[in-house]
Amino acid sequence: MKTILITKYGGPEVLQLTEMPDPVIKDPSQVLVKVRATSINPLDYQIRRGDYASLFDLPIITGHDIAGDIIAVGESVKKWKPGDKVYYSPRFGSSGSYSEYHLTDESSLSRMPDTISYEEAASIPLIGGTVWEMLVVRAQLKKGDRILILGGAGGVGTLAIQVAKSLGAFVYTTGQSILHEKLKNLGADVVIDHHKENYIEEIKTYTNGKGVDVIIDTVGGTTLSDSPLALADYGSVVTLVDIPQPQNLINAWEKNATYHFVFTRQSRDELHHITDLIETGHVKPVIDSIYPLEDVQKAHQRIEDSKRDRPLLGKIVLSM
Ligand SMILES: NC(=O)c1ccc[n+]([C@@H]2O[C@H](COP(=O)([O-])OP(=O)(O)OC[C@H]3O[C@@H](n4cnc5c(N)ncnc54)[C@H](OP(=O)(O)O)[C@@H]3O)[C@@H](O)[C@H]2O)c1
Numbered sequence: 058m059k060t061i062l063i064t065k066y067g068g069p070e071v072l073q074l075t076e077m078p079d080p081v082i083k084d085p086s087q088v089l090v091k092v093r094a095t096s097i098n099p100l101d102y103q104i105r106r107g108d109y110a111s112l113f114d115l116p117i118i119t120g121h122d123i124a125g126d127i128i129a130v131g132e133s134v135k136k137w138k139p140g141d142k143v144y145y146s147p148r149f150g151s152s153g154s155y156s157e158y159h160l161t162d163e164s165s166l167s168r169m170p171d172t173i174s175y176e177e178a179a180s181i182p183l184i185g186g187t188v189w190e191m192l193v194v195r196a197q198l199k200k201g202d203r204i205l206i207l208g209g210a211g212g213v214g215t216l217a218i219q220v221a222k223s224l225g226a227f228v229y230t231t232g233q234s235i236l237h238e239k240l241k242n243l244g245a246d247v248v249i250d251h252h253k254e255n256y257i258e259e260i261k262t263y264t265n266g267k268g269v270d271v272i273i274d275t276v277g278g279t280t281l282s283d284s285p286l287a288l289a290d291y292g293s294v295v296t297l298v299d300i301p302q303p304q305n306l307i308n309a310w311e312k313n314a315t316y317h318f319v320f321t322r323q324s325r326d327e328l329h330h331i332t333d334l335i336e337t338g339h340v341k342p343v344i345d346s347i348y349p350l351e352d353v354q355k356a357h358q359r360i361e362d363s364k365r366d367r368p369l370l371g372k373i374v375l376s377m
Contacts, residue, residue, distance in 0.1 A: 343371025
């Protein structure tokens, strides 16, 4: 099978197209999946450049999203059969999705929504579980809440806007001016250009100084310490981004803020909620671009390039 293998850490050039033996079922609860599409997450390039070197042994097959067809099942698997369309996120640390075939335990699998393509489905599993965890499990977002989603044009942001809207929230987000119409079409009520405007001052103006109930941080940096200035009293900040530098949280203390730190575990249950939202038309996967597996280096260059000629909107997909 064709696989993208990482034998040393580095830039996109270390992603090498390689021929590997097809995997075979060894455990009765395993399932063999023909991967039809996968997508790129920042976690993939973080692993590729060695940010998680202490957790992995080289060589690595990375990739955290799969949409495909079951082609064989182990003898104890009763729920699934060859031909079933599935989507899922391979377990963190296990063999990843940049491959023609993927072997997994049946407990990973979710039924792929009927209404979307393999490419659209592959854009969802990792961010789907993440967004549900942030908005519903942690922030307990409810109808009428005001939410600020920082990084609205990214993979997480484009889905978070749609899910927040479906829950009845009033959605503020950040994104480049050229994308404002598209972000509003996804459900954002107000879009602030983070390249031109100070989002804290803008939120204070829009909310008459009250601030928002929930802030979703997909950006990092000083957001944890600064963003409470845009938060209402007793509001919540939910962050996905690791915190390499010490932060002064005095602004959070003054707001009686609650912080939630999210590091997504693979969660089939949370993905089921997103499947429902897709099938009822509340959520539509947002695809930035599609590359063939062989062009994986170009796909990584696009997601990492901070000076793109065309801004990123949604997910970059690899098609098999
Ligand atoms: N903890 C977890 O479980 C988990 C799960 C998923 C993702 N993550 C993390 O969450 C982050 C976002 O993931 P993603 O998939 O959405 O990434 P992405 O698709 O690369 O999107 C990043 C977005 O953030 C925007 N952005 C960058 N700097 C900004 C700033 N200062 N203010 C406002 N927006 C800014 C970018 O806009 P421009 O194009 O204008 O720069 C881009 O639209 C990554 O760090 C990822 O590792 C963590």
